[in-house]
Every structure is written in structure tokens, then in C-alpha cells.
Amino acid sequence: MPRAVVALDGNGPSLRAVSFLAACGPDPIELLSGAHRKELARHATTHVLPARYVIYRAGAAATSLFIIGDGAVKTFRDLRSGRRRIAAFFFARDMFGLAEAGRYVNSVETLTPCRIHELDIHTLTGVFEHHADIKLQFLAKTFHVLRDAQHHNIIMGRRDAAGRLAMLLHVLATRNWLANGGAELSIPMTRSDMANYLGLSMEAVSRASRRLELQGIVAFTGRHHARILDPRRFAAIVADV
Amino acid sequence: MPRAVVALDGNGPSLRAVSFLAACGPDPIELLSGAHRKELARHATTHVLPARYVIYRAGAAATSLFIIGDGAVKTFRDLRSGRRRIAAFFFARDMFGLAEAGRYVNSVETLTPCRIHELDIHTLTGVFEHHADIKLQFLAKTFHVLRDAQHHNIIMGRRDAAGRLAMLLHVLATRNWLANGGAELSIPMTRSDMANYLGLSMEAVSRASRRLELQGIVAFTGRHHARILDPRRFAAIVADV
DNA sequence: CGTCATTTTGAGGTATTTCAACGAAGGTGG
DNA sequence: CCACCTTCGTTGAAATACCTCAAAATGACG
Numbered sequence: 001m002p003r004a005v006v007a008l009d010g011n012g013p014s015l016r017a018v019s020f021l022a023a024c025g026p027d028p029i030e031l032l033s034g035a036h037r038k039e040l041a042r043h044a045t046t047h048v049l050p051a052r053y054v055i056y057r058a059g060a061a062a063t064s065l066f067i068i069g070d071g072a073v074k075t076f077r078d079l080r081s082g083r084r085r086i087a088a089f090f091f092a093r094d095m096f097g098l099a100e101a102g103r104y105v106n107s108v109e110t111l112t113p114c115r116i117h118e119l120d121i122h123t124l125t126g127v128f129e130h131h132a133d134i135k136l137q138f139l140a141k142t143f144h145v146l147r148d149a150q151h152h153n154i155i156m157g158r159r160d161a162a163g164r165l166a167m168l169l170h171v172l173a174t175r176n177w178l179a180n181g182g183a184e185l186s187i188p189m190t191r192s193d194m195a196n197y198l199g200l201s202m203e204a205v206s207r208a209s210r211r212l213e214l215q216g217i218v219a220f221t222g223r224h225h226a227r228i229l230d231p232r233r234f235a236a237i238v239a240d241v
Numbered sequence: 242m243p244r245a246v247v248a249l250d251g252n253g254p255s256l257r258a259v260s261f262l263a264a265c266g267p268d269p270i271e272l273l274s275g276a277h278r279k280e281l282a283r284h285a286t287t288h289v290l291p292a293r294y295v296i297y298r299a300g301a302a303a304t305s306l307f308i309i310g311d312g313a314v315k316t317f318r319d320l321r322s323g324r325r326r327i328a329a330f331f332f333a334r335d336m337f338g339l340a341e342a343g344r345y346v347n348s349v350e351t352l353t354p355c356r357i358h359e360l361d362i363h364t365l366t367g368v369f370e371h372h373a374d375i376k377l378q379f380l381a382k383t384f385h386v387l388r389d390a391q392h393h394n395i396i397m398g399r400r401d402a403a404g405r406l407a408m409l410l411h412v413l414a415t416r417n418w419l420a421n422g423g424a425e426l427s428i429p430m431t432r433s434d435m436a437n438y439l440g441l442s443m444e445a446v447s448r449a450s451r452r453l454e455l456q457g458i459v460a461f462t463g464r465h466h467a468r469i470l471d472p473r474r475f476a477a478i479v480a481d482v
Numbered sequence: 483c484g485t486c487a488t489t490t491t492g493a494g495g496t497a498t499t500t501c502a503a504c505g506a507a508g509g510t511g512g
Numbered sequence: 513c514c515a516c517c518t519t520c521g522t523t524g525a526a527a528t529a530c531c532t533c534a535a536a537a538t539g540a541c542g
Contacts, residue, residue: 079482085398087391139380146383149390150328156397157326157440159531161498191521199398201499206522223507223521241320400499402530432489442531447490464489464539 036134040067043127044117055108055116062099064118068092071114072188075106076196086197088148089189091175095141111188156199158241161208164198166237169218173228183228191223212237277375281308284368285358296349296357303340305359309333312355313429316347317437327438329389330430332416336382352429397440399482402449405439407478410459414469424469432464 046069049055055066058077068090075096076086087106090096099105110116128135155167173185187194191209195202212218217230217237228234287310290296296307299318309331316337317327328347331337340346351357369376396408414426428435432450436443453459458474461467469475 080480081482083482085395085482087394136377136380139377139383142380142383142387146387146390149387149394152394153328153390153397154326156394159497190519202521203500203523204498207498210522241322241324241326400529443489444491444532445530448530451490 036131036137039131039134040119040127041117043123044119047114047116047118049110049114049116051110051112051114053110053114055110056104058104058107060104062097062102062104062121064120065095065097065124066108067095067117067119069115069117071116072111073108073114073116074111074189074193074197075108077106084196085199086193088145088152089193089197095138098145111193152197154241161198161200161204162211163237163240164200165194165205165208166212166218166234168194168198169226169228170234170238183231185226185228187224187226277372277378280372280375281360281368282358284364285360288355288357288359290351290355290357292351292353292355294351294355296351297345299345299348301345303338303343303345303362305361306336306338306365307349308336308358308360310356310358312357313352314349314355314357315352315430315434315438316349318347325437326440327434329386329393330434330438335385336379339386352434393438395482402439402441402445403452404478404481405441406435406446406449407453407459407475409435409439410467410469411475411479424472426467426469428465428467 044067049071055073070092072089072091073096074086075088075090076084078084089111096108097104128138151167151171155164158164158167169185169187172187173183176185189197191205192202195205198205200208209218209220213220215233217228217233219227219229221227285308290312296314311333313330313332314337315327316329316331317325319325330352337349338345369379392408392412396405399405399408410426410428413428414424417426430438432446433443436446439446441449450459450461454461456474458469458471458478459467460470
């Protein structure tokens with residue numbers, strides 16, 4: 001039996017990785033690849049959705065779990081003040097659909113055209129019964145989300161708009177790391193989305209972008225693409241928490 | 242076999258609760274109670290610690306998992322800017338010690354005198370091998386942490402100091418809900434800790450407290466106790482995100 | 483009871499937020 | 513294919529809120 005690898009995180013009271021995670025790569029995002037993905041794909045319904053498509057609204061009965069095959073989505077919540085708080089952005093291979101008391105707590109909307117796999121709860125139950133390891137791996141993905149939430153916390157704790165923006169760009173950059181050199185990054189969301197995620201006004205995001213551009217650190221080409229011109233100073237801003 | 246209860250959360254791509262959680266109460270904090278606690282207690286080392294005791298520092302080799310028997314702790318990280326960012330407060334029955342790459346990522350220090358149970362990784366491994374359900378329950382606790390982190394995100398997203406403070410007080414109030422009427426609440430941490438958790442300066446926390454007191458919403462008696470005088474307006478501030 | 487850290491209070495500086503208007507981009511229909 | 517329209521993004525100026533610095537007051541602790 002594989003030895004348990006328990007890793008601990010002061011940021012939260014829970015295990016980081018237990019035996020069944022030991023054999024996996026460093027990125028939990030890859031957990032559901034390979035044979036398990038095939039097994040799940042057999043039971044999933046695949047949807048091809050346009051951009052700006054509302055997958056579900058907060059408060060709706062939670063009946064499915066979703067896995068992104070391709071594209072990007074945002075999960076958010078509209079506050080009574082009129083503001084919108086984006087909790088997270090999800091990309092290919094990410095999973096979403098967590099709820100409380102049988103109801104989705106956040107709304108989810110596509111940012112780009114998406115291919116999304118829907119897994120019915122009952123179907124998933126059946127799969128879990130025959131594949132305990134899949135069940136555990138689903139749980140393990142929670143750690144990924146937790147890490148994201150904690151990183152989001154760090155971002156929101158910063159006082160300077162440029163720093164927050166840089167940290168978001170950094171996430172997007174590392175996500176595209178394999179696809180291209182790393183300096184080039186695509187921004188699937190709008191400025192408004194970025195603002196709602198960063199806890200800033202859209203104007204502040206715009207000005208922060210402008211500042212990074214004027215300083216020669218980042219070049220924004222179009223609205224959905226950017227290039228990191230000065231990785232050294234960029235990293236300095238990101239790390240200067 | 243119990244049916245899987247899959248709950249989904251737009252806030253993160255992961256399962257909320259699977260079969261082994263179905264039989265548990267609504268509060269994940271109670272997951273490790275009863276027989277399992279006894280089983281773990283057999284293998285744990287119990288420490289009695291004074292307030293302000295450093296349990297471990299970020300970066301130290303992660304060798305143990307900790308469970309709080311009594312008292313309160315803070316998990317934090319000192320930034321190079323000199324600021325301190327508190328990630329979370331933990332209380333009785335909470336678990337902490339998560340790490341990455343074999344090292345604790347946050348420091349942990351007691352706020353009050355504590356009774357803390359330490360579980361060695363290797364010991365825990367042995368327990369897991371004989372009690373698969375305990376392993377799963379440990380994992381399930383992650384959801385609790387995730388919820389906390391998301392709530393922290395919501396707090397940090399607010400712009401007004403009084404609102405942030407009120408949300409923290411609300412958490413403390415609901416935590417003491419069973420112990421007393423609910424209006425009375427004890428504040429184990431210092432103003433400075435609150436500031437570091439809320440992403441504010443200590444002065445801002447002080448002024449926010451003052452404001453809540455002048456408005457007749459909360460009365461602070463001493464430095465570690467408060468009473469909610471006007472639950473109606475208090476709830477209004479908390480909910481006015 | 484005295485010392486020291488913590489907290490409060492005050493005044494000024496700075497960043498972001500708002501409010502308002504302009505400019506650009508994307509989508510739709512003619 | 514172009515024009516229009518709606519949405520999104522940028523820019524400017526004033527207001528607000530918090531932050532910083534500094535000093536006094538409170539409370540904790542030995």
C-alpha cells in the first residue's frame with residue numbers, strides 16, 4: 001500500500017495530499033486525465049456553448065457537476081448593491097458546480113465558446129460506486145480550488161491596483177506557459193470581469209493597465225492579449241506583496 | 242451502499258459532499274467527533290501551550306498535523322514589506338498543518354492558552370491504512386477550510402472598514418452562538434490581528450469599532466469582549482455587501 | 483504599582499471610487 | 513458590405529476612505 005503523504009498548510013486545517021495523490025503530477029488539474037476521463041466521458045453529456053452563455057444561476061437546484069473540455073467560464077454572485085463579485089475563473093479541465101443545501105450558490109457564465117461536459121449527480125453516484133479512486137480524485141480536486149481561493153485572498157489583500165492586476169496577469173501567463181513562450185498571454189475575460197474579480201472598479205483596472213504599459217512592463221495588444229515586456233520588473237511587482 | 246450526495250459550488254470546481262458525508266451533521270467541524278476522535282487521540286501527543294506560543298514557522302519541515310482541543314490560533318505569513326497577513330483563525334476542533342512540498346507555508350501562533358493534539362505523519366499514515374473512513378473525513382474537512390477561505394474573500398472584497406469588521410464579528414458571534422445567547426461574543430485576537438486578517442490598518446479597525454459603538458450597534462466591553470446591541474442593524478451591515 | 487506594549491486619537495497625504503463624457507469595438511440588421 | 517447601435521473601455525476631475533506618521537491614553541503584566 002502506498003504511504004500516505006500528508007502535507008500541511010497553515011492556511012487551512014486540512015490535508016494537502018494523501019496516498020492516492022502521491023502518484024499524481026504536481027498539478028491537480030491533471031488528476032482526471034487518462035483512463036478516468038474516458039470512463040467519465042462515457043457517462044457525460046457534452047455541450048457546445050457560445051460565449052456569454054449562462055450555464056446556471058445561483059439558487060438553482062444543483063443537479064449536475066460540470067467539467068470544462070475547452071474554453072473559460074466565470075463564477076460570480078450579484079450583490080444587492082448592484083456590484084458583482086467574481087469568485088473564480090475556470091479553464092479547461094477545471095470542474096465546477098459545488099453547491100450548498102442542494103442549490104448552486106454562484107452563477108456560472110461562459111467567457112469564451114466552450115465545450116462542457118455535464119455529469120448528472122445520479123450518474124456520478126453510479127460511477128463512484130464502481131470506482132472509489134475516481135471519487136477520491138474528485139475530492140482531491142478540492143485542494144486545487146482551495147489553493148485558488150487562498151491565492152485570491154492574497155491578491156485582494158494588496159492595496160495597489162497595479163499589483164493586483166499584475167498578479168492576475170501572472171496567473172494567466174503561467175496558465176499559457178506551455179502553449180507559448182510564456183511572455184504572451186491571452187485574456188479571455190473583459191476588463192469589467194477583471195475588476196469584479198480583483199475587487200476594483202473598472203476604471204481602476206484600466207488605469208492600472210495603462211500604468212503597466214507606460215512603465216514598459218506589459219504591452220496590451222487588443223483587449224484580449226498582452227505580452228510581458230520586462231519579466232524582471234513584472235515579477236518584482238507580483239512578488240512585492 | 243449510501244447514495245452519493247453531490248453538492249456543487251460555483252465558487253470552486255469540486256464536490257461538496259459525497260456519500261461518506263451524507264450521515265454527518267451540517268457542520269464539518271464535527272466530522273471527527275465520536276469514535277474516530279478516540280481512535281486518533283490514542284495516537285496523538287497533547288500539548289498544553291500558553292498564549293502567543295509559536296507552534297511552527299512558515300518554511301519549517303512539515304512533520305505533523307495538529308488538531309485544536311481548546312483555544313484559538315492564528316495562521317499567518319509575514320511579508321517582506323513588513324506587513325503580516327493573517328490567513329485564518331482556528332478554534333476548537335479545527336485542524337491545521339497543511340503544507341506544500343513538505344514545508345509549512347504559514348506560521349501558526351496561539352492566541353489564547355491552548356490544548357493541541359499533534360499527529361505525526363507516519364502515525365497518521367498507519368491510522369489511515371486501517372481506517373479508510375477517517376482518511377476520507379480528513380479530506381472532507383477541506384471543504385470547511387474552503388468555505389472559510391471563500392468567506393474571507395467576500396470580506397476582503399468589501400470597501401468599508403466597518404463592514405469588514407462587522408463580518409468578522411459576525412463569525413465570532415455565530416461561533417459563540419451555542420455557548421451563550423448569541424449577542425455576547427468573545428474576541429480572542431488583538432486589534433492588530435483583526436487588522437491583519439481584514440486587510441486594514443490597526444487604526445482603521447479601531448476607528449471602525451468606534452463607529453459601530455457610537456451608532457449603538459455594538460458595545461465593546463474591555464478589549465476581548467463585545468455585545469451586539471442592535472442585531473437588526475448589525476445584520477444589515479453584515480449583509481450589505 | 484510601575485513599566486511596556488497595545489490601542490486610541492489626531493492631522494495630513496494618497497490611493498481608489500464616483501460621476502460624467504468621450505472613444506472604440508463588436509454585433510445586428512438593412 | 514456598410515451603417516447603426518449597443519456594449520465596453522478609456523480618460524478627466526472631484527470626493528471619499530483609508531493609510532501613514534506622530535503623540536497621548538489605555539490596559540496588561542510582572
